Amino acid sequence: DQQVKQNSPSLSVQEGRISILNCDYTNSMFDYFLWYKKYPAEGPTFLISISSIKDKNEDGRFTVFLNKSAKHLSLHIVPSQPGDSAVYFCAASAPDSWGKLQFGAGTQVVVTP
Amino acid sequence: DVKVTQSSRYLVKRTGEKVFLECVQDMDHENMFWYRQDPGLGLRLIYFSYDVKMKEKGDIPEGYSVSREKKERFSLILESASTNQTSMYLCANRGRGTDTQYFGPGTRLTVL
Numbered sequence: 065d066q067q068v069k070q071n072s073p074s075l076s077v078q079e080g081r082i083s084i085l086n087c088d089y090t091n092s093m094f095d096y097f098l099w100y101k102k103y104p105a106e107g108p109t110f111l112i113s114i115s116s117i118k119d120k121n122e123d124g125r126f127t128v129f130l131n132k133s134a135k136h137l138s139l140h141i142v143p144s145q146p147g148d149s150a151v152y153f154c155a156a157s158a159p160d161s162w163g164k165l166q167f168g169a170g171t172q173v174v175v176t177p
Numbered sequence: 178d179v180k181v182t183q184s185s186r187y188l189v190k191r192t193g194e195k196v197f198l199e200c201v202q203d204m205d206h207e208n209m210f211w212y213r214q215d216p217g218l219g220l221r222l223i224y225f226s227y228d229v230k231m232k233e234k235g236d237i238p239e240g241y242s243v244s245r246e247k248k249e250r251f252s253l254i255l256e257s258a259s260t261n262q263t264s265m266y267l268c269a270n271r272g273r274g275t276d277t278q279y280f281g282p283g284t285r286l287t288v289l
Binding site: 108109155162 | 279
């Protein structure tokens with residue numbers, strides 16, 4: 065039973081526009097959320113994270129929003145660039161879980177010129 | 178910067194062979210993890226280790242075992258490889274005081 069869901073397997077966006085990636089979770093114990101970016105034939109790269117005590121975290125072009133009541137988080141990329149074309153994974157962890165992460169299935173983002 | 182290295186980027190093995198995948202970290206982190214990544218399924222945890230000689234099953238441990246004899250090294254073992262173990266295998270470690278994990282480059286394993 066997947067506890068972290070990314071319902072959009074793919075997203076196409078024009079260069080310069082905003083990319084919005086969505087993620088839903090079912091486990092109310094999750095208190096730390098992360099986004100990873102992955103290019104083909106490489107390991108995932110940590111992008112940005114947010115603790116459940118916040119509702120927004122920003123790092124350059126990347127902003128993560130957390131809505132705890134809806135068990136929903138989103139990643140905004142503004143402006144999108146061709147180098148952002150990759151698979152993005154949402155992940156979550158719960159306290160006292162040895163730092164184990166539950167991952168979503170991923171969203172393939174394609175940024176077109 | 179945390180560095181995680183994996184012994185091979187690409188590996189081709191035959192059904193029934195014993196396969197060793199090695200992961201080495203250059204930091205003094207206790208927690209290390211092995212995942213496999215398959216299209217449409219995301220990353221699924223196979224095993225993790227929270228200290229030397231300590232190991233715990235993840236979500237899909239069947240067909241796999243692990244070894245952690247030294248803190249910096251975490252090995253994944255496929256006792257008898259099968260075609261359904263064809264996948265991308267990813268090793269990670271966990272930064273101290275955080276749940277952020279840092280991944281190696283991955284090993285693409287093909288079992289024929």
